[in-house]
Amino acid sequence: MAYEIPVTQARAxxxxxxxxxxxxxxxxxxxxxxKPLxxxxxxxxxxxxxxxxxxxGERVVSSVSAVGAVSSAPGEQRRFGIAAEHRGPETRS
Incomplete structure (x- = not known):
């Protein structure tokens, strides 16, 4: 357990x-x-x-980078008033 002391006493x-x-x-x-300061x-x-x-932080980054593309559930765009959808880079022939 930590020792607690008021700031005025700690100064002295x-x-x-x-x-x-x-x-x-x-x-x-x-x-x-x-209150702890x-x-x-x-x-x-x-x-x-x-x-x-x-x-x-490294564990969080590795977890996030492991998540792939996730598509919205049907109707979620309408529910939240989202008018556009990101489709990612298109491949051209």
């Missing part, structure tokens, strides 16, 4: 909070009016978070 104790994060392995959540995490934790985000 920044050096101590940095030590808690770096040497104590803690996560510190800075709050304003009781920012979090202090170690640089190593930040690198892990960024790697997870990057891996997740």
């Amino acid at each position: 104790e920044l050096a101590e909070l940095i030590n808690r994060v770096v040497y104590g392995g803690e996560h510190v959540v800075v709050t304003r009016h009781g 920012v979090a202090l995490v170690s640089a190593a934790d930040l690198q892990r978070l960024e790697a997870l985000r990057e891996a997740e």
Whole structure:
């Protein structure tokens, strides 16, 4: 669980909070009016978070790129007031 501290107190104790994060392995959540504002995490934790985000983005891209052309269900164009349809590139002989 993360240690929570109001922003006004965090300002006064920044050096101590940095030590808690770096040497104590803690996560510190800075709050304003009781609501989370920012979090202090170690640089190593930040690198892990960024790697997870990057891996997740790659999974989404591969999933989306695997989706082929999808045609509208009959009547959907009328239902949503769509007047045109994209048919893709035409092949010419």
